[in-house]
Amino acid sequence: MINLTIDNKAVSVTEGSAILDAAKACGVKIPYLCNYSLVKPTGACRICLVQVEGNPKLMASCTTPVTEGMSVITDSPEIHKARRFVVELLLSDHDCRCITCEKDGVCKLQALAYQYGIDDNRFDGEKRTYKNEADNAFLEHDHGKCILCGRCVRVCEEVQAVGAVDFSRRGFPLKSQPLSINRWTAFFAAHAFMPVLPARLIPRLPALRGVPPI
Numbered sequence: 417m418i419n420l421t422i423d424n425k426a427v428s429v430t431e432g433s434a435i436l437d438a439a440k441a442c443g444v445k446i447p448y449l450c451n452y453s454l455v456k457p458t459g460a461c462r463i464c465l466v467q468v469e470g471n472p473k474l475m476a477s478c479t480t481p482v483t484e485g486m487s488v489i490t491d492s493p494e495i496h497k498a499r500r501f502v503v504e505l506l507l508s509d510h511d512c513r514c515i516t517c518e519k520d521g522v523c524k525l526q527a528l529a530y531q532y533g534i535d536d537n538r539f540d541g542e543k544r545t546y547k548n549e550a551d552n553a554f555l556e557h558d559h560g561k562c563i564l565c566g567r568c569v570r571v572c573e574e575v576q577a578v579g580a581v582d583f584s585r586r587g588f589p590l591k592s593q594p595l596s597i598n599r600w601t602a603f604f605a606a607h608a609f610m611p612v613l614p615a616r617l618i619p620r621l622p623a624l625r626g627v628p629p630i
């Protein structure tokens with residue numbers, strides 16, 4: 417076991433655990449978006465930043481393994497500022513019409529915006545624009561809601577072992593994309609793990625009527 421302290425709380429976790437896992441084990445809350453316990457962490461969203469004693473830079477707690485005697489601080493003015501900045505950047509290219517979004521009230525990004533007191537967008541500028549993909553009987557895919565966390569890609573690859581989703585394009589127009597129409601079903605299953613709402617279930621077929629939105 418590895419012994420460390422998080423916000424001055426002593427905790428012991430198995431070797432190879434990440435700081436985020438150790439924090440969960442001792443009841444310390446660190447916000448996260450791209451992390452999901454069943455898939456490998458990638459450190460994509462940078463919201464889980466923490467301060468590790470002796471390290472000048474903030475570290476992503478989901479990808480930083482614990483070490484013996486480590487001392488971690490999860491909240492400070494510097495950490496607050498860095499996380500707030502990350503949320504602001506995510507929102508700067510996000511479709512923020514929350515009132516009409518089915519995930520209004522349970523969206524992790526929206527909750528972080530409230531938590532960090534973001535009610536304005538100082539990075540207002542060009543946004544990625546995509547047409548909604550609604551050519552499938554089951555799903556409508558709205559890329560304006562995607563935060564490129566990669567959870568769908570990793571769940572499809574590592575949990576479902578299907579590899580039905582990947583990122584397409586490069587740079588600013590990057591988006592998550594089902595690789596073929598007949599693989600939408602796997603993508604649909606992956607949506608259960610999404611922190612925001614890039615896709616919604618369309619109750620077009622009689623069998624799906626009454627199924628609640630994800």
Ligand code: SF4
Pocket residue numbers: 561562563564565566567568569592609610611612614
């Ligand atoms: S579609 Fe959802 S899970 Fe996939 S990258 Fe975008 S926000 Fe993340």
Ligand code: FES
Pocket residue numbers: 447448449450451458459460461462463464465476477478479
């Ligand atoms: S949860 Fe750690 S970088 Fe996204």
